[in-house]
Amino acid sequence: MPFAPNQMVVRRYVRAGRTTFAKPMRVVRDDADGLLLWMPVGTEVAQLTDHDGSTLHDRPLHEMKEPSLVRRKWRHWSILVLMPPGAAYSVWWFFSAEGAFGGWYVNLETPFTRRPEGVDTTDLVLDVVVSPDRSWEWKDEDEFAAAVGAPDYFDAATAGAIRAEGERLIELAKAGAFPFDGAYTDFRPDPAAAQLIGEIIPPLQ
Secondary structure (H helix, E strand, C coil), X not given: CCCCCCCEEEEEEEECCEEEEEEEEEEEEXXXXXXXXXXXXXXXXXXXXXCCCCCCCCCCHHHCCCCEEEEEECCCCEEEEEECCCCCEEEEEEECCCCCEEEEEEEXXXXXXXXXXXXXXXXXXXXXXXXXXCCEEEECHHHHHXXXXXXXXXXXXXXXXXXXXXXXXXXXXXXXXXXXXXXXXXXXXXXXXXXXXXXXXXXXX
16 A cells, blocks of 8 residues: 655665664655655664664674664755665655755665555665766775675675666666656655654664
């Protein structure tokens, strides 16, 4: 059953049966083209963090000693996130606090599954940053290389498929094809959705 416009949901990353990131977001639309979500800068999110303040960007999950979910504010950019059905990625549109478009972000991830209160996916570590002029660069390549063969991550063959999907999205960006064709770059949320989402993440375990 689709989510309703302006409904608040939680987009979660999960790995090895535990939540690694939780973002409360508002639904813009949910239809055959995908789930489109909005989260303004300043929203409280929860990120898996080790006892020394390190995150999964610093070390893989199996090397963490005492990880727990820590609440913090989402900084820098408001984001509009498109999750196409069955896709191994999401595309994010970045907006400044004043509403200026700042570029795209391709987050490589497993196809999402639904829960009554939101959606789950597993982050595949490698990402692509696309500037407004459609120049691009890989992000987190070192972290991606370190994850290959690590417990709870992926083998070399799967890593090759993940990179190939990123390369396919890069070609779309270079061609100015959807979702890099200017769609949503002038997006403005409904006034209700523009407000900070507030406390909808459930108590952290």
